[in-house]
Amino acid sequence: MINTNNIANMAGSYCRLHLLAACLVLFMTVVFTGCKPGIPGRYLQMDEMADILYDYHVADGMVQTNFDSPDSVAMRAYSISILKNHGVSQADFDSSMVYYTRHTRLLQKVYDRLGREAVERGGQAGFTDLTENADTTNVWKLSTAFVLSPYLATNRISFEIKADSSYHEGDRMVLDFDAQFLYQDGMRDALVVLAVTYANDSVEYVNNSISTSSHYHMQIMNEGRLTIKAVRGFWMLSSDRAMPTSSATTFKLFVVSNVRLVKMHVSEPVKKPEDGNMSPDSLELPKLDSLDRRRPLHLNDRKL
Numbered sequence: 001m002i003n004t005n006n007i008a009n010m011a012g013s014y015c016r017l018h019l020l021a022a023c024l025v026l027f028m029t030v031v032f033t034g035c036k037p038g039i040p041g042r043y044l045q046m047d048e049m050a051d052i053l054y055d056y057h058v059a060d061g062m063v064q065t066n067f068d069s070p071d072s073v074a075m076r077a078y079s080i081s082i083l084k085n086h087g088v089s090q091a092d093f094d095s096s097m098v099y100y101t102r103h104t105r106l107l108q109k110v111y112d113r114l115g116r117e118a119v120e121r122g123g124q125a126g127f128t129d130l131t132e133n134a135d136t137t138n139v140w141k142l143s144t145a146f147v148l149s150p151y152l153a154t155n156r157i158s159f160e161i162k163a164d165s166s167y168h169e170g171d172r173m174v175l176d177f178d179a180q181f182l183y184q185d186g187m188r189d190a191l192v193v194l195a196v197t198y199a200n201d202s203v204e205y206v207n208n209s210i211s212t213s214s215h216y217h218m219q220i221m222n223e224g225r226l227t228i229k230a231v232r233g234f235w236m237l238s239s240d241r242a243m244p245t246s247s248a249t250t251f252k253l254f255v256v257s258n259v260r261l262v263k264m265h266v267s268e269p270v271k272k273p274e275d276g277n278m279s280p281d282s283l284e285l286p287k288l289d290s291l292d293r294r295r296p297l298h299l300n301d302r303k304l
Contacts, residue, residue: 039106044088044096046106050113052093055082056182057114057255060213079184097251104153111147111154114255137166139231140261148190148237148254158234159261163227167263170225174262175233180213182253189238190254194218198226225268231261 039045044052059078083093100107139161148155173196181188188211195205206218222228237254 039099042095043099044092046110046113048086048088049096049100049110050117052082052086052088053110053114053182053251053253054117055085056251056253057180060180060182101149101151104151107149107151108154111149111253114147114253116143116145135265137263138260139263140259142259144259145255145257148235148256150186150237150239150252152239155239156234156236157256159232161231161261163229163231167228168265169227170222170266170268171228172222172264172266173220173228173231174260174264175218176216176258176260176262177256178215178258179210180255180257182251182255184251186252187238188212188254190235191238192216192218192233192235194220194233195231196220196222196228197230197232198222198224199229200226201229202226 056079059082060075063075063078080090083090100110141161142159146157148157173194175192175194177192179190181190190210191207192210193205193207195203197203204220204222206220208216208218210216235254235256
């Protein structure tokens with residue numbers, strides 16, 4: 001005979017087990033969806049951090065423009081004013097910088113926002129009215145503004161452009177950009193390289209060491225009038241951790257903006273012979289038949 005009480009107890013235990021499992025799944029779902037990784041509330045959030053750093057960017061530009069040499073006292077005054085306007089203490093800003101430098105992905109997102117804000121608020125400098133079909137063409141397709149820091153994951157940006165049918169023999173390449181250091185302390189040192197690989201696999205390059213905020217213009221002349229195969233280059237910010245005056249808790253940013261990579265098509269000059277190297281055959285002398293021939297004058301023809 002079947003014991004109905006045992007069956008009822010087993011069915012009840014089975015239902016309770018399923019209910020407990022469902023509750024556990026619901027609890028874990030709530031926990032994992034509600035605890036997404038984010039920035040702790042005691043630190044500045046990314047939007048506010050980008051706004052503050054952009055104000056530093058503007059202030060540094062004012063210092064560079066209004067003073068013959070970088071004025072640390074003036075920049076310090078601007079820094080105090082910026083933090084006061086944002087309602088942030090120096091201690092909160094410094095601790096936030098330490099947090100972001102330890103989380104390079106978050107720091108890169110701040111840099112990206114800062115770069116976009118620099119493009120939105122700032123204008124383009126250098127070449128103007130460039131079209132894709134003109135002899136002077138801006139071939140830069142990446143972001144026209146970006147930010148580097150002296151840390152390994154964010155201290156370099158490179159580019160490579162493959163030449164297409166719009167490139168011709170003798171084309172020159174020009175890299176044009178603005179560079180600005182936003183440093184509380186430490187050594188300012190960056191390197192930029194522009195290189196061109198030609199169809200015969202030879203390489204021509206120019207480089208420039210950057211230590212001051214300024215506008216920079218680099219050009220590859222292509223004097224051999226070769227066909228360009230590819231254009232490469234990079235910006236790299238040096239690390240100053242070995243410097244005794246450098247601090248790990250202060251921000252160090254290298255802002256590059258208004259980037260233009262211009263392809264210039266230059267027609268081959270017409271060669272003119274120099275005066276000293278002209279051969280007799282090249283002289284346009286009058287033909288003998290065109291000369292006014294005259295009979296020689298004899299003495300007996302003269303009238304005395």
